[in-house]
Amino acid sequence: MKTIQSYLASVALATLVLLNFACSDDPNPIAGEPDLSLVEDEFVINSSFEDLDFLLLDVIQTSGLGLRTTQTTELCEGSSIDHDTATKTIIVDFGAGCTSSNGVTRKGKxxxxxxxxxxxxxxxxxxTTFQGYEVNGIKIEGTRSLTNAGIDLINSKVSLKVKITDGKITWPDNTFVTYTTDQTRLVSLASSGYEASVTGTASGTSRDNKSYTATIIDALIVKEDCVNTGVYVPSSGTMTYSYGTTTVGVDYGGGTCDKVIKITYPGGSKEITLD
Known part of the structure; x- marks a missing residue:
């Protein structure tokens, strides 16, 4: 339920200028409110990988491998795509850094x-692997695999299995999170753009070295029209985060392209706006 526009999104993960965010101030905090920084870190991760997915869908199509019905790849000046069909390798190189028209600065490969x-x-x-790859100053490492688990031609839907191993995201202050996922993305393709329904789990350690698990309860919905406006936060869906003896629920709302979520924890709840 959203009463107040970063992923994920999870997963679900980044800004296209959303990688640096802050919570809205609450003048009347509820007593006993747990430390929510771990949950906030997860939003950065999800946004980072949503930004990556948005880019890769275009790169795959531009390279002639099919997937979506429109091509909107907009690499910034100085970047390049090198496709070696013999080795079935594509390298997207942003060099020392460049900024796209929608304000996202990327560097590396x-x-x-x-x-x-x-x-x-x-x-x-x-x-997908990375060499010195950063988005708006956030460094991304690890190995991410996408596997086509089935296609529904009648309804123009593709089921993708998503796994991230040895994932690591590092902030400019050298603090970092580690991250692994086992998820399914059901992608609906249309001439107007895609919509992804994400289910599954994630786990890792936070910037203050807390171990956690994240489970999607109701599928997280990521829409291309939201992403195009810089909103990488899922427009709907729910999930839980568990760390230590604490379990926190997150509600992304009812379908609006905004950055407002509701967090529920033992003893209370609060709304957060991701900036």
Whole structure:
């Protein structure tokens, strides 16, 4: 339920200028409110990877591997895409850094290794690794695999299995989180853009070294029209975060493209606006 526009989004993860955020001030905090910094870190992770997905969908299509019905890749000046069909490798190179028209600054390289000749074929996969890759000053490391788990041609939907191993996101102050996921993204394709329904789990350690698990309860919905306006926060869905003896619930709302979420914890709840 949203009563007040970063992922994830999770997953669900980044700004296209949302990687640095703050909570709205609460003049009347509820006594016993737990430390929510771990939950906030997860929003940065999700936004980072939503930004990555948005970019990779375009790169895959631009490279002739199929997936979406429109091409909107907008690499900033000085960046490049190198596609080696012999080794089935695509390297997206942002060099020392450049800023896209919507305000996202990226640097370093994204390296894609794929199987098959068209990502629309079940079983086809794309594995992503990084070399010095940063988005708005946030460094991303690890290995991310996308596997086509099935396609519904009648309804223009593709089911993608998503796994992140050895994930690590580092802030400019050198604090970092570690991150792994096992999720499914059901992507609906249309001429007007895509919509992703995300389910599954994630786990890792926070910037203050707290171990946690995150479970999606009701599918997180990420819409391209929201992403195009810089909103990487899911427009709807719910999930829980568990760390120590604390369990926190997060409600992303009822479908509006905004950055408002509701967090529920033992003894109270609060709304947070992600900036």
């Amino acid at each position: 994204i390296i894609l290794n794929y199987t098959g000749t068209n990502f629309l074929f079940p079983g086809a996969s794309v594995t």
